Amino acid sequence: MSRARARESFAIGSVRVRPGSARELELPVTRLVTGADVTLPVRVLHGREDGPTVWINAATHGDELVGVEVVRRVLASLSPRTLRGTLIAVPVVNVLGAMTADRYLPDRRDLNRSFPGSPRGSLAARIAHLMMTEVVAKCSVGIDLHTGSDRRTNLPQVRADLDDPRTRQLAEAFGAPVMLHAKLRDGSLRHAAGQVGATVLLYEGGEAWRFDEWAITAGVDGVRRVLAALGMVDAEPGSDDAPPTAGVECRESSWVRARHTGFLHLDVALGQEVAEGERLGHLSNSFGRTLRVVRARRPGIVVGRTEAPLVNSGDALVHVATPA
């Protein structure tokens, strides 16, 4: 008997996925007052050959849809017959928020501050707990896909603990234009998964409520390259799976905020390098009279910017990350 044939089925929820096959299932979360069941849809690809178990997820924030399309395209590119290892895909973690493209859950809780959760807690805590026990606990590596929030758009970037050699290696393999060293946020999926030993990359790209093609493409290519670096798929020479140049490492970043209320005219694009004090745009009144010039407070790369035309004093305008 070959080694591949001896591989065991993969148990998740109430099903077992045979080697070399894919299976969709719905993990039960709770029942609504209407009697409708709430479930977490999952697709598992259990490769014929041994390899690591990895999860990819999107829409922990229900309005961040770029990652949903990233997961769809990555799944379309994979076959359990050739995959080495196992991939668990959770395209929409915040199943209730996503129904109305809402960032939060109906009780206004932020799911990404509710991990590791508990089986008898709030809706957010229950979804978090289910994700932890049925998905994260079975995996050694995970990729959490996000976008900017609240009319802000992000340059494709990986946020990860770059001081951890394993995490760093995979962040480099992802090959987003920027790698931002990010401290762990308590209650986040990334933090809770790290606590139980998983290596986690957080991808940020594009804007909430949008299918930004450039952010989707960068996400798909990055996830595929991580799977190739883990030996789960073959990197085809010359394809986007081949190792790219690692992104620019940044360890500090901050937002330039509005110092006046007004209409915003930004001159800078995502990925653009700016010098300290450089003009980024201006705020005007409704007749076009300039009220304030917006300037960079630090040198660096524009990794995020607001798309809002009208801003209040104190609003975040341009996110600048400084290369290490």
Ligand SMILES: [Zn+2]
């Ligand atoms: Zn998010």
